[in-house]
Amino acid sequence: MVRTMTAPSRPRRGRPRSPEADRAILDATRSALVELGWRKVTMGLIAERAGVAKTTLYRRWASKSELVVDAVSVVFDELHLPDSGSLRTDIEDVVLAFAELLRRPEAKSALMAVVAEATTEPVLRAKIKEILVGRQKRLVVLGRQRAQARGELPPDPGGPEQASRAVDLIFDVIAGAVVHRSLISTEPIDREWAQRFTNLLLGGLPATSE
Amino acid sequence: MVRTMTAPSRPRRGRPRSPEADRAILDATRSALVELGWRKVTMGLIAERAGVAKTTLYRRWASKSELVVDAVSVVFDELHLPDSGSLRTDIEDVVLAFAELLRRPEAKSALMAVVAEATTEPVLRAKIKEILVGRQKRLVVLGRQRAQARGELPPDPGGPEQASRAVDLIFDVIAGAVVHRSLISTEPIDREWAQRFTNLLLGGLPATSE
DNA sequence: GCATTCCGCTACGCGTCGTAGCGTAACACC
DNA sequence: GGTGTTACGCTACGACGCGTAGCGGAATGC
Numbered sequence: 001m002v003r004t005m006t007a008p009s010r011p012r013r014g015r016p017r018s019p020e021a022d023r024a025i026l027d028a029t030r031s032a033l034v035e036l037g038w039r040k041v042t043m044g045l046i047a048e049r050a051g052v053a054k055t056t057l058y059r060r061w062a063s064k065s066e067l068v069v070d071a072v073s074v075v076f077d078e079l080h081l082p083d084s085g086s087l088r089t090d091i092e093d094v095v096l097a098f099a100e101l102l103r104r105p106e107a108k109s110a111l112m113a114v115v116a117e118a119t120t121e122p123v124l125r126a127k128i129k130e131i132l133v134g135r136q137k138r139l140v141v142l143g144r145q146r147a148q149a150r151g152e153l154p155p156d157p158g159g160p161e162q163a164s165r166a167v168d169l170i171f172d173v174i175a176g177a178v179v180h181r182s183l184i185s186t187e188p189i190d191r192e193w194a195q196r197f198t199n200l201l202l203g204g205l206p207a208t209s210e
Numbered sequence: 211m212v213r214t215m216t217a218p219s220r221p222r223r224g225r226p227r228s229p230e231a232d233r234a235i236l237d238a239t240r241s242a243l244v245e246l247g248w249r250k251v252t253m254g255l256i257a258e259r260a261g262v263a264k265t266t267l268y269r270r271w272a273s274k275s276e277l278v279v280d281a282v283s284v285v286f287d288e289l290h291l292p293d294s295g296s297l298r299t300d301i302e303d304v305v306l307a308f309a310e311l312l313r314r315p316e317a318k319s320a321l322m323a324v325v326a327e328a329t330t331e332p333v334l335r336a337k338i339k340e341i342l343v344g345r346q347k348r349l350v351v352l353g354r355q356r357a358q359a360r361g362e363l364p365p366d367p368g369g370p371e372q373a374s375r376a377v378d379l380i381f382d383v384i385a386g387a388v389v390h391r392s393l394i395s396t397e398p399i400d401r402e403w404a405q406r407f408t409n410l411l412l413g414g415l416p417a418t419s420e
Numbered sequence: 421g422c423a424t425t426c427c428g429c430t431a432c433g434c435g436t437c438g439t440a441g442c443g444t445a446a447c448a449c450c
Numbered sequence: 451g452g453t454g455t456t457a458c459g460c461t462a463c464g465a466c467g468c469g470t471a472g473c474g475g476a477a478t479g480c
Contacts, residue, residue, distance in 0.1 A: 014455035015455075015457040016446075016456080043438080052458080053458065053459045055458080055460085063438085105330075115326070116323040119248075129396060132394065169407060169410060176385075176391065179389075181382040183329065184385070185382055196379055200383065200411075204417065223424050223425070223480075224426065225477040226478065227427095253469080254466095262428080263427065263429065266428075274467095274469095
């Protein structure tokens with residue numbers, strides 16, 4: 001659990017936490033992940049590179065996993081939805097951008113390792129759901145709204161409940177396909193694949209043969 | 211690497227490997243994974259439960275990851291494609307069966323942990339690609355053939371090259387969506403979700419609003 | 421018999437996580 | 451400026467896991 005960020009009101013008395021240490025630790029974590037991957041990154045090494053004591057890490061994060069989630073989350077926030085004017089190219093572009101992000105070792109190995117630990121740790125699960133899932137759904141919401149405004153998609157017939165489930169479904173399909181191809185099938189994602197995927201998503205299975 | 215199974219010709223001389231030990235080790239690995247998850251399962255514990263020495267494990271598998279891949283692979287082989295007579299229900303059923311499989315802790319945490327390690331270990335990557343990806347694609351191939359025979363899908367226009375890429379795409383979309391929703395979004399997969407997913411897959415994005 | 425390979429056992433080196441306890445530094449409050 | 455409180459760096463440590471080495475003995479093929 002991140003103590004710094006989950007505590008809304010910082011204690012008033014005593015020496016305050018060093019913001020430089022926060023940044024230095026997160027930066028060191030990211031750069032170490034890029035070079036070494038999840039397994040070979042140790043808390044001791046992060047502390048050394050950040051120029052702080054290892055105990056300072058454990059004063060802020062309860063475990064290596066939770067530190068890594070926070071360090072990786074800012075990488076995922078780099079994802080943006082380009083307003084290309086067409087739903088088709090919007091999807092293609094975001095798929096390519098997401099694939100590009102997953103090529104970076106810091107995102108790749110860290111994401112999988114953290115997800116793995118989350119299968120048995122509820123605290124981590126909640127954190128992932130908030131940071132990696134909830135925060136990225138905005139892309140789907142935004143893309144849908146634009147497409148509906150342009151008349152490319154019909155407006156939502158049901159209430160917001162129905163719309164929310166549609167967003168969830170689309171998110172899992174797009175993110176799932178990209179993650180699965182990148183990290184499990186380990187095949188490259190280029191523009192040609194993105195186009196074929198978008199064809200499938202827009203036209204459905206029977207329309208993909210041409 | 212699995213030495214037993216990758217060696218096609220066993221050495222003729224000397225004491226042969228005990229098949230009982232093989233089975234006992236794999237069984238112990240699976241049951242330990244169910245109870246404890248990836249992190250808390252140790253090679254020492256597996257050896258103890260299997261009634262063999264820890265060194266015997268290392269004579270067969272080079273690392274914990276590779277042992278776990280083999281132990282989990284048989285679980286994935288349980289997946290079958292029910293011949294329901296309709297592409298729609300074929301997809302729904304296989305989605306539900308796959309989701310059910312991913313509910314089991316042995317598959318869930320072990321799969322993710324192994325994938326995580328595979329991001330930095332080429333040997334593991336090849337193994338996963340063979341066992342978890344290549345072997346399961348048969349379901350897509352079979353389902354497509356049946357649907358084409360029934361006229362639900364058009365026949366392949368391009369050569370086998372094109373058909374193979376179509377299978378890869380569909381596999382990543384289906385498996386990706388199920389894995390993503392199960393393990394990253396951590397939302398339940400019930401028949402209603404499977405139906406909405408199948409709608410999307412068959413009809414495409416514009417057709418999902420009704 | 422003999423060579424070969426496997427097995428169980430004990431012990432060990434190595435690295436990592438995460439914690440304890442100390443003296444000291446940086447703040448808030450009066 | 452003094453005082454209490456909290457963070458920090460440092461050192462050391464316990465616990466535990468992986469993976470290996472080396473032994474005597476057991477099971478096979480020749």
